[in-house]
Amino acid sequence: RGREQTRGIHASNLPDRHHTAHHHPPQTAKGQNVYRLFGAHTNIAALCDAIKLGKGIRDAILLRIIDPSITLEEFSGIAHSNRIDPSPQSTALINRILLEGPRHPSDNDGMRIMSSAEGISHEAWERNDPELHAVAAYLMWLCGDRGTCGLEARAALILDRNTTMAKLVLDLLERERRQIVQAEQF
Incomplete structure (x- = not known):
């Protein structure tokens, strides 16, 4: 098939x-x-x-x-x-x-959401699709996978620099980074 x-x-x-x-x-x-x-x-x-x-x-x-x-x-x-x-x-x-x-x-929410994110990511790479990369990035961010979500968001923006959901994910990551830097200063 x-x-x-x-x-x-x-x-x-x-x-x-x-x-x-x-x-x-x-x-x-x-x-x-x-x-x-x-x-x-x-x-x-x-x-x-x-x-x-x-x-x-x-x-x-x-x-x-x-x-x-x-x-x-x-x-x-x-x-x-x-x-x-x-x-x-x-x-x-x-x-x-x-x-x-x-x-x-439920206890399996993170695993269920991450499983969907990984499946969507696989499709995004196969299809070379910015919107799918962005959706995978957002779901990965939600699950706490900061490294892979950034990779997915950047891949989306390389394919289409106007992918707003990918920009949102990178903004969320940058906001978190600034909060960590700020917390380390105190």
Whole structure:
């Protein structure tokens, strides 16, 4: 079986926007397809394909990796929120998860998140993709892997110097470095 056969979803496999037989709006159907990729044997290559569909879906995937208790409704709200003016519910959920982590923490959260980060990193190197490098970098930073997250962020910026998530990771690393230097002065 070739790699292309195992890739899961692609933009071309997602519901057609103009198809009238769907019971759900096209954006909702697309979110449901991506949401269903998560499970006991999450297909990382398919998640990486979905990350490429846009920033909203990328953010929803990132948050679902961090907090697997996100519901389909919450996932869809983040995935398809208006990037200029997201809903207050989506904004509150994003901020809470990024500040506090999963709603139902477990002992394996770090290992689960890092495993996803490593899978996404592998895909990023294979595909030479800046956005995937940046997502892997952020998840690695979240898990405390400061060396590898910096490498991933720099790889993203070499490929595309406008990759904002990679810039964010490097800013977080620099802020931490300054705090350490400041603490050592006292």
